Amino acid sequence: MENNKSYRPNVAAVILSxxxxxxxxxxxxxxxxxxxxxxxxxxxxxxxxxxxxxxxxELMEEIGTNDVEIIAEYPDWIKYDFPPSVSKKFYPFDGQKQKYFLVRLKNNTLINIKTAVPEFNKYEFVIYETLFEKVTHFKRQVYKQVIDYFKREGYL
Known part of the structure; x- marks a missing residue:
């Protein structure tokens, strides 16, 4: 039952160049x-x-900068379950409860993914159409929901 599931409170950044x-x-x-x-x-x-x-x-820890301008915040928390292939890594949580922010990198901001504890080994900027081809399968639906909201509200 969903009521018995445990969700890790989490933030996510939709970063625009x-x-x-x-x-x-x-x-x-x-x-x-x-x-x-x-x-x-x-x-x-x-x-x-x-x-x-x-x-x-989190931005400092993961991309080496938090020099961003906040454009918008998704109004709700979004839950998703981890797929079985990664659920053991995040035990005791069954998934995440996320708050999404739409942000823009400020001019001349440098990204450095070689942080103290690197979480990423590559990065790139992609257009909307390419985004959903690249991102991991179990996050696509949530990402689409969030980005479509920001589009409907006129931010994208």
């Missing part, structure tokens, strides 16, 4: 621990942190 709004390119990166898994930067919310504070911390 500094070319936005002239050009709409999304930042995605390949995880070091799950072969072929491309995703947005994301991470757990620590005890006592707000989602916004966690967002800035």
């Amino acid at each position: 500094s070319s936005y709004p002239n050009k709409c390119e999304f930042f995605i990166a390949q995880r070091t621990d799950i072969k072929g898994a491309w995703q947005f930067p994301q991470g757990g919310i620590d005890e006592g942190e707000t989602p916004l504070v966690a967002l800035y911390r």
Whole structure:
């Protein structure tokens, strides 16, 4: 039953390049621990942190900068379950409960994925049509829901 499931509180960043709004390119990166898994930067919310504070911390930890401009916040928390192939890695959680932020890299911001504990080994900026071909299968539906919301609201 869903009521018995445990979801890890988490933030995620839909990062647009500094070319936005002239050009709409999304930042995605390949995880070091799950072969072929491309995703947005994301991470757990620590005890006592707000989602916004966690967002800035996670960006520093994962891409070496939090020099971003916040454009919008998805209004709801979104839950998803981990697929069986990765669920043991995240035990005792069955999935994640995420708060999404749409952000833009400020001009001349440098990304450095070679952080103290690297979570990514490659990154690139992709257009909307390519995004869903690259990202890991179990995140596609959530990403589409979030990005479609930002499109409907006029941010993209």
